[in-house]
Amino acid sequence: MVANKKSFFDVVARPTTVQSQSGYVNQVESDIWELRGRQIDYGLLADAVTEGFLKEIKHQFATVMQTHKHADSSFQAFFIALKDCIHFSFRGTGVKVNALSSAMISEWRDEASGRGYPYTLKSLIIAVRAREPKAFPNVTNKVMRTLKRPQKEVQHILSLDPKKGPWLEREVLDQDRAIEQAYTSGAWHVEKYVLVQLFRFYGVRPEQVANMKIADVRCRHTGHAKAEIRWPFAKNDLTAAQALWWPLGGALLPALEAYFDLRLDGIPRSEQERLPLFTPEGLPGVWRGSKKPKPNREPGYEGHPMSARGEHALQTP
Numbered sequence: 001m002v003a004n005k006k007s008f009f010d011v012v013a014r015p016t017t018v019q020s021q022s023g024y025v026n027q028v029e030s031d032i033w034e035l036r037g038r039q040i041d042y043g044l045l046a047d048a049v050t051e052g053f054l055k056e057i058k059h060q061f062a063t064v065m066q067t068h069k070h071a072d073s074s075f076q077a078f079f080i081a082l083k084d085c086i087h088f089s090f091r092g093t094g095v096k097v098n099a100l101s102s103a104m105i106s107e108w109r110d111e112a113s114g115r116g117y118p119y120t121l122k123s124l125i126i127a128v129r130a131r132e133p134k135a136f137p138n139v140t141n142k143v144m145r146t147l148k149r150p151q152k153e154v155q156h157i158l159s160l161d162p163k164k165g166p167w168l169e170r171e172v173l174d175q176d177r178a179i180e181q182a183y184t185s186g187a188w189h190v191e192k193y194v195l196v197q198l199f200r201f202y203g204v205r206p207e208q209v210a211n212m213k214i215a216d217v218r219c220r221h222t223g224h225a226k227a228e229i230r231w232p233f234a235k236n237d238l239t240a241a242q243a244l245w246w247p248l249g250g251a252l253l254p255a256l257e258a259y260f261d262l263r264l265d266g267i268p269r270s271e272q273e274r275l276p277l278f279t280p281e282g283l284p285g286v287w288r289g290s291k292k293p294k295p296n297r298e299p300g301y302e303g304h305p306m307s308a309r310g311e312h313a314l315q316t317p
Helices: 008-013 051-063 073-091 102-109 117-131 169-184 190-202 207-208 252-263 307-315
Strands: 015-021 025-027
Touching: 015 051, 051 073, 051 117, 073 102, 073 117, 102 117, 169 190, 190 207, 190 252
Parallel strands: none
Antiparallel strands: 015 025
16 A cells, blocks of 8 residues: 555545534535634635645534534634744745644744734644544644633732723713713613623623624513513523523613614514514614625524624624
């Protein structure tokens, strides 16, 4: 048998499609892999790697992805770190990369564009070797041990520092009064008031608010006697049905009900639960963006706003 020649069984065993943890299915040989949140574009490596190594990279990513042990965001991070290392080597030598090597990684390690990239690349290599122990034969364990997790910078803040310290009770009360005044005077639309108070009261991420549906709020408008609210998960792929319900009350409850009066006007009760709580355009008279907002295209969240819209809404007068 010719050395390094793949056997028939090796070739057949390689998958032609791969499904991510979030359910996205892609052709392994495709240059674009659609994943949750962001795609992977292997075309960004085409000028810096050999054709054979590019195919091997796709195979290695597919090998790890089919275990469903890593979130889509992990593969996006793997790719960014790998691309940074490959491009660093290519810029320095002008020669297309045909494999990762200890020398290549050692030269790049301290020059990486991101502090966490070397450790992320190490995580990729470990994940691939868990399935294919002989992968990356030119990368030694000695070099792997040098790819360490970056230390978090600890910043000690004086509790009463006027800029970096926590909000004082008086300052929070001043905010409360200013926000209530803006809402009751009509300077703030009810949608903006609800958005601001959701962030302030519950400390959720913009992505979670953007992904909320009408079904994630329980109140008299939705046919429930008990007022509650829940948040779609942002850091894992658990379903909203697995989220905890939190009490909903205070000034936010009547504001949400007033928002529902406008949001659900003319929509049959049977069609309401699956609708986005907020929309890219916002309610009439609210959206003041200079560009037309782009809706989310993620499966299951079509018609929802992108998380950036919620942040923009808080900045508009």
